[in-house]
Amino acid sequence: MVDQERVDRLLARVADDLRELAGYRRRGAELLNDRTELAAAKYYFITAIEGCARVAQHLIAAEGWPVAESNADAVRRLGSQGVLDMPTAESVATAVGFRNILVHEYAEVDNQRVVNNLDRLSDLDAFVSSVAAWLSEHP
Secondary structure: OOOHHHHHHHHHHHHHHHHHHHHHHHHHHHHHHOHHHHHHHHHHHHHHHHHHHHHHHHHHHHHOOOOOOOHHHHHHHHHHOOOOOHHHHHHHHHHHHHHHHHHHOOOOOOHHHHHHHHHHHHHHHHHHHHHHHHHHHOO
């Protein structure tokens, strides 16, 4: 059973993070010159994307869908189950990979990539609105 309160709280937190990131987007390339603000933007990316992954994992468990092998797979599963459209699912799954780079530093983080990803906030916003819409239709 979906814990509506938990999912609502996670989605609200993601939405808050996206509002913060939108402020950094307005700064554009100027953000590259401010290490503190750039670090804050990275943090908001991490927490927003992690929130999406947590929602996906919760919905999978609550609905009894097959267990996902990774957070990216969990987001894709929401696409295959009709919670998200497939382009949104793929885009957010790609964002999970970006989050992994930010957290684990698998590769040296290219700060220009961080700034470029600020132009992709609509993908995460679509995740939030799609999940909220699906939940309202599947109480």
